[in-house]
Amino acid sequence: MKKVLVVGEKSYLGIKFKEYITRTTNSFLISTVSLRNDSWKKMNFSEYDVVFHVVGIAHIKETKKNKPLYYKINRDLAYEVAKKSKKDGVGHFIFLSSMSVYGMKSGVIKDNTIPNPISNYGKSKLQAEELIKSLSSASFKISIIRPPMIYGPRCKGNYSKLALFSLKTIIFPYIENKRSMLYVDHFSEFIKLIIENGSSGMFFPQNSEYVCTTKMVSLIAQANGRTIFLTKMFNPLLNLFKSSALTKIFGNLVYEREMSEYTSSYSIYDFEETINLTEKVNVNE
Numbered sequence: 328m329k330k331v332l333v334v335g336e337k338s339y340l341g342i343k344f345k346e347y348i349t350r351t352t353n354s355f356l357i358s359t360v361s362l363r364n365d366s367w368k369k370m371n372f373s374e375y376d377v378v379f380h381v382v383g384i385a386h387i388k389e390t391k392k393n394k395p396l397y398y399k400i401n402r403d404l405a406y407e408v409a410k411k412s413k414k415d416g417v418g419h420f421i422f423l424s425s426m427s428v429y430g431m432k433s434g435v436i437k438d439n440t441i442p443n444p445i446s447n448y449g450k451s452k453l454q455a456e457e458l459i460k461s462l463s464s465a466s467f468k469i470s471i472i473r474p475p476m477i478y479g480p481r482c483k484g485n486y487s488k489l490a491l492f493s494l495k496t497i498i499f500p501y502i503e504n505k506r507s508m509l510y511v512d513h514f515s516e517f518i519k520l521i522i523e524n525g526s527s528g529m530f531f532p533q534n535s536e537y538v539c540t541t542k543m544v545s546l547i548a549q550a551n552g553r554t555i556f557l558t559k560m561f562n563p564l565l566n567l568f569k570s571s572a573l574t575k576i577f578g579n580l581v582y583e584r585e586m587s588e589y590t591s592s593y594s595i596y597d598f599e600e601t602i603n604l605t606e607k608v609n610v611n612e
Contacts (some may be wrong), residue, residue, distance in 0.1 A: 329355045329522055330374060333415075335381035335406055336361040339482060340423065340514065344379070347515035355519070372415035377522050377571045380408055385448060386483045394447050401451035406458040413467045421458070421470045422431040426507070426531075427583070428453040428473060433578035436531075437587055439600060468527035472518070475533055475582065478601075479511025480608035485575065489540070490606070493547040493555065500577070501557040505537040507581040516593035526591060531586040534601070535594035540576055546599055550606035 331348075335341035336359040347358045351580035358375070360367050362382050371422075372378060383401045387393070401522055405422060412420050426441040427449035444450040456471050463469045509517075517532040541557060548555045584590075596604065 329376050331355055331357050331371060331377045331522065332372065332375040332378050333357060333359045333381060334362065334367075335361075335383075338381045338383075340477065340511070341379075341381045343479060343511045344381070344515045346518065347475055347512055351516075355522070362408070367408075368411070372412050372417050372512040375417055377421065378408065378412040378417050379423075379518065379522075380405055380572050381423045382408075383423065383452070383556060385425075389447050389504050392492055397447040397451040398454070401448065402455040402458065405455045409459045409462055410467075413462050413464075414475065418520070419468045419470070419525065419527070420462075421472065421509065421518065422456065422459050424452045424456055424471050424473045425449065426473055426475045426580075428456070432574045433580050435579075435581055435583055436586070437583045438454060446461070451458075456578070463527070468525065470521050470527050470589060471529050472521075473529065473531050474509050474514060475507035475580075477509045477511055477514050478605060482511065482605075484604075488545055493544045494551060494553065496555065498556045498558060499541060499544050500561045501541050501559045502539075502562060502577045504577050505579045505581050506540065507533040508538045509533050510596065512591050512595060512604075513601075516595060517589065520589050520593060530588065533581045533582050533587050533590070534598060535590050536598045537581055538598060541576075542598075546602040550603050 333341045333345060341359060345359060348355045348357050360370065365551055382404065389397070409420050409422070426436070427446060428444050429436055429440060430443040430445040430449055431440075442453050444453050459469060460471070476485060478484075513534060514532060521525075521530065525601070538546075545555050545557065
């Protein structure tokens with residue numbers, strides 16, 4: 328029986344990981360803790376085999392005013408938890424980082440691609456990685472996870488925006504792009520494998536298929552009983568007025584396939600099934 332402490336009681340991924348483990352295996356005992364006050368500092372982490380840190384600030388607009396908060400939560404607090412985990416004798420620490428550490432809007436991320444974050448979110452995550460890695464030892468294994476966009480039922484971020492748009496529009500640009508994405512159950516299964524195998528190092532999980540934004544929007548509409556007409560009519564205009572937002576939606580941004588381990592083991596569903604499963608929950612709320 329693996330005892331796992333999920334740090335981030337109210338986090339989307341923490342909640343989804345616990346739900347997934349509860350319904351798929353009896354070999355894990357999952358506990359959760361919040362960092363919203365200092366009570367966690369009085370806990371004894373020694374009873375846990377693994378600490379899985381998913382706390383972080385994301386999906387909010389970055390401003391000069393909230394800049395310090397990114398480093399306080401995403402970097403400093405994560406490092407504090409990691410130090411306590413090591414001090415208390417925990418053997419394995421898993422830190423949730425992000426693809427954002429690369430600072431890339433488009434392109435192919437390879438094994439030798441050097442991180443160069445441009446946002447406070449990405450910078451704070453990369454700095455946290457460096458601090459946490461310095462704690463690594465033979466008795467304290469560290470796993471750093473840099474996932475791409477994660478989507479699933481009730482998720483926030485770009486998926487929810489595209490889903491909302493797909494329910495309102497009847498026409499959408501036909502663009503054949505490729506993006507690395509990760510369904511939330513695939514993410515949870517991947518973390519389960521990391522824990523079971525006692526794997527340490529840097530990891531880049533993604534679905535077994537690259538995602539085309541046009542196909543995603545079409546499938547979301549289809550799952551909700553709607554039809555969207557796809558057209559290349561707007562493509563010249565989109566190419567002319569390229570912006571950061573448009574690149575994020577229609578650009579190509581992927582992890583090279585060779586970077587992702589265990590893909591066939593944790594990609595339980597094909598892409599269309601993940602959309603149907605996501606929208607099955609969303610539509611009933």
